[in-house]
Amino acid sequence: MKFPNKYLRNLRPYKLASHKVWQVNPEERQKVLKLDWNEATVPPTPLVKEMVQKLIDEPMFFNLYPSTFNEHLIELLSKYVGLPKENLQYFGSSDLLHEYICKVFISVGDPVLILGPSYDNFRLTCQANGANVYWSNYTDDFKFDKENFESDIRKIEPAVVYICNPNNPTGHVHTVDYIKYLLDEHSDTLFLIDEAYQEFSGVTAKNLVLEYDNILISRTMSKAFALANFRVGYLIASKDNVQFINRIRNPKNLTTFAQTATIAALTDVEYMNNYTKEVNLAKCWFKEKLETLFSKKMKPYESAGNFIMIEFPSYNEKMSLLQFLAENNIFVRDCTQGYSVRKCFRITIGTKKQMEIVLNVMMKYYAI
Amino acid sequence: MKFPNKYLRNLRPYKLASHKVWQVNPEERQKVLKLDWNEATVPPTPLVKEMVQKLIDEPMFFNLYPSTFNEHLIELLSKYVGLPKENLQYFGSSDLLHEYICKVFISVGDPVLILGPSYDNFRLTCQANGANVYWSNYTDDFKFDKENFESDIRKIEPAVVYICNPNNPTGHVHTVDYIKYLLDEHSDTLFLIDEAYQEFSGVTAKNLVLEYDNILISRTMSKAFALANFRVGYLIASKDNVQFINRIRNPKNLTTFAQTATIAALTDVEYMNNYTKEVNLAKCWFKEKLETLFSKKMKPYESAGNFIMIEFPSYNEKMSLLQFLAENNIFVRDCTQGYSVRKCFRITIGTKKQMEIVLNVMMKYYAI
Numbered sequence: 230m231k232f233p234n235k236y237l238r239n240l241r242p243y244k245l246a247s248h249k250v251w252q253v254n255p256e257e258r259q260k261v262l263k264l265d266w267n268e269a270t271v272p273p274t275p276l277v278k279e280m281v282q283k284l285i286d287e288p289m290f291f292n293l294y295p296s297t298f299n300e301h302l303i304e305l306l307s308k309y310v311g312l313p314k315e316n317l318q319y320f321g322s323s324d325l326l327h328e329y330i331c332k333v334f335i336s337v338g339d340p341v342l343i344l345g346p347s348y349d350n351f352r353l354t355c356q357a358n359g360a361n362v363y364w365s366n367y368t369d370d371f372k373f374d375k376e377n378f379e380s381d382i383r384k385i386e387p388a389v390v391y392i393c394n395p396n397n398p399t400g401h402v403h404t405v406d407y408i409k410y411l412l413d414e415h416s417d418t419l420f421l422i423d424e425a426y427q428e429f430s431g432v433t434a435k436n437l438v439l440e441y442d443n444i445l446i447s448r449t450m451s452k453a454f455a456l457a458n459f460r461v462g463y464l465i466a467s468k469d470n471v472q473f474i475n476r477i478r479n480p481k482n483l484t485t486f487a488q489t490a491t492i493a494a495l496t497d498v499e500y501m502n503n504y505t506k507e508v509n510l511a512k513c514w515f516k517e518k519l520e521t522l523f524s525k526k527m528k529p530y531e532s533a534g535n536f537i538m539i540e541f542p543s544y545n546e547k548m549s550l551l552q553f554l555a556e557n558n559i560f561v562r563d564c565t566q567g568y569s570v571r572k573c574f575r576i577t578i579g580t581k582k583q584m585e586i587v588l589n590v591m592m593k594y595y596a597i
Numbered sequence: 598m599k600f601p602n603k604y605l606r607n608l609r610p611y612k613l614a615s616h617k618v619w620q621v622n623p624e625e626r627q628k629v630l631k632l633d634w635n636e637a638t639v640p641p642t643p644l645v646k647e648m649v650q651k652l653i654d655e656p657m658f659f660n661l662y663p664s665t666f667n668e669h670l671i672e673l674l675s676k677y678v679g680l681p682k683e684n685l686q687y688f689g690s691s692d693l694l695h696e697y698i699c700k701v702f703i704s705v706g707d708p709v710l711i712l713g714p715s716y717d718n719f720r721l722t723c724q725a726n727g728a729n730v731y732w733s734n735y736t737d738d739f740k741f742d743k744e745n746f747e748s749d750i751r752k753i754e755p756a757v758v759y760i761c762n763p764n765n766p767t768g769h770v771h772t773v774d775y776i777k778y779l780l781d782e783h784s785d786t787l788f789l790i791d792e793a794y795q796e797f798s799g800v801t802a803k804n805l806v807l808e809y810d811n812i813l814i815s816r817t818m819s820k821a822f823a824l825a826n827f828r829v830g831y832l833i834a835s836k837d838n839v840q841f842i843n844r845i846r847n848p849k850n851l852t853t854f855a856q857t858a859t860i861a862a863l864t865d866v867e868y869m870n871n872y873t874k875e876v877n878l879a880k881c882w883f884k885e886k887l888e889t890l891f892s893k894k895m896k897p898y899e900s901a902g903n904f905i906m907i908e909f910p911s912y913n914e915k916m917s918l919l920q921f922l923a924e925n926n927i928f929v930r931d932c933t934q935g936y937s938v939r940k941c942f943r944i945t946i947g948t949k950k951q952m953e954i955v956l957n958v959m960m961k962y963y964a965i
């Protein structure tokens with residue numbers, strides 16, 4: 230007797246990257262350069278620790294379910310995003326938001342089109358909800374092929390098209406004009422724009438939700454705002470779409486710690502802005518160094534996120550460097566989404582000081 | 598153009614209870630007796646605060662995704678439950694575990710049978726996943742009707758039968774022998790036993806997962822362990838069933854705060870045991886007082902959980918007392934699951950001292 234339903238029998242799980250940082254003691258943790266999950270490489274604004282500490286000193290609340298509606302949090306989000314409160318909703322991670330989106334907008338058997346290679350957890354979420362996932366792929370050298378993509382949309386007639394913008398791991402970013410064009414051109418298709426890395430690119434389609442109901446935007450507090458541990462994401466969408474999702478959203482899911490940390494981070498947006506500027510400068514510097522020093526060893530791709538994807542002449546050369554970096558406590562992300570990225574890894578960009586450490590280890594590896 | 602899929606169009610949302618405690622400042626919060634969500638009415642073991650404080654004093658981890666596999670936590674769970682690690686898995690709330698269960702074991706259109714009235718959020722989770730929900734009901738005076746229930750199982754042939762044990766809000770508890778009998782008798786049917794209140798009843802079907810694969814048990818750290826704010830639940834099931842769910846489980850979902858608090862609580866099980874004993878004594882005392890003092894005004898039902906359901910002669914009489922209690926900062930839960938409970942509310946049982954406060958306000962209301 231086997232209970233699991235039919236679309237789960239052959240499901241390929243989301244592949245988890247190494248996570249050694251939690252296997253060492255807290256002091257050792259600081260020696261690890263965790264550049265594998267695109268987290269911020271620095272702590273969030275000190276206001277987070279301060280407000281979390283204040284929370285703990287308050288009369289005990291651990292035994293109570295968290296507030297199911299934090300108006301202050303929604304107001305700060307509204308101010309930060311620059312859109313009315315009714316166009317926003319927070320969730321216990323953007324992964325969880327993606328779950329709700331699949332539930333509300335996808336029926337079993339519906340086709341979903343992912344512009345890939347991309348964030349693989351969304352593929353799993355779709356398949357776990359019974360969708361048929363199709364890919365429209367970047368070219369072999371990771372360029373966007375407009376004709377091919379739009380022909381795939383027409384051919385597959387997907388219920389949802391997923392575009393990660395900027396895209397993880399390739400780094401490509403679409404303009405707002407192009408997204409607007411897609412919404413007009415394919416007005417019966419729902420586009421989910423994953424803006425997890427939006428703060429690094431500065432490009433956002435957020436204003437389109439005021440005009441269009443075939444766009445949903447997911448965002449996260451895990452990247453630029455440095456709150457990955459708290460698991461907070463949010464939705465930007467038309468009022469109607471926010472309300473559809475609210476009908477099944479579990480409002481207990483965001484703990485008071487997470488609510489407080491988000492409020493703290495949104496109270497000091499300047500701190501985040503400074504960090505994204507620093508990362509973007511370090512990214513240019515690091516990419517240029519790779520191109521100068523290792524021009525025959527690897528090819529780093531242009532990226533609008535806090536990461537770059539690097540391609541190597543062969544799979545073995547990639548794995549060899551990846552392992553050497555790991556031995557030196559530098560963790561990068563092996564790209565495993567398919568054949569096209571088999572010779573690539575993705576490295577999160579941190580501060581210039583952190584990237585200097587990485588570069589030095591690479592120079593040691595190549596004996597430069 | 599309307600995107601939402603067909604089974605969501607007419608969905609009735611889970612009705613949220615009052616939550617005034619988060620609208621007052623932390624000092625005021627202590628004056629509120631929050632007896633509406635069956636949370637513990639006291640803080641968890643002081644070890645929780647201590648370990649959470651220690652965590653904050655560690656080098657910053659806020660920017661990192663939480664550990665995706667906390668072996669210490671699983672070991673402590675295994676010790677507490679008294680079953681091998683392979684029969685256990687933790688989740689970011691039992692609500693979230695229920696989501697995964699629906700996804701793995703229910704296909705769209707499948708019938709699900711709920712022994713009700715019961716926890717209404719599970720109904721919503723099933724419907725949001727496209728299941729057809731049926732109820733098998735307790736009798737008009739909230740007794741369990743074995744013949745009727747089993748005839749409903751045979752008639753409806755559900756993919757999943759949901760039994761909350763002890764049942765919220767009616768308080769009824771099934772014996773392990775009866776659950777074992779159900780598993781034998783309906784061996785093609787999957788039974789989900791929600792043991793959210795198990796620590797108060799002392800009755801658990803947990804050992805049956807070693808023999809049967811048609812039983813899943815969900816538990817929570819939100820009730821007896823007093824960790825509602827952290828949103829932690831866990832599954833007890835056969836090794837195969839745990840693995841099925843692991844295929845789609847998002848392992849990032851439990852924050853380091855939640856992992857740490859759970860470890861702290863499981864390190865001091867005695868504290869929890871003392872609390873459940875205290876609640877059970879207060880429950881007997883309170884019920885007896887109600888029966889003695891207000892025999893013509895209300896009927897409290899026997900309960901194996903940390904709550905009792907009270908029935909009033911009319912809906913208006915219920916609402917009037919409920920409002921009077923609220924004016925006195927005592928919040929109880931209006932039962933809104935349907936016609937049978939329309940004259941009932943549910944009150945969480947706390948310590949004897951807390952229940953004395955409630956009783957005094959009731960005496961004031963009835964001018965005794």
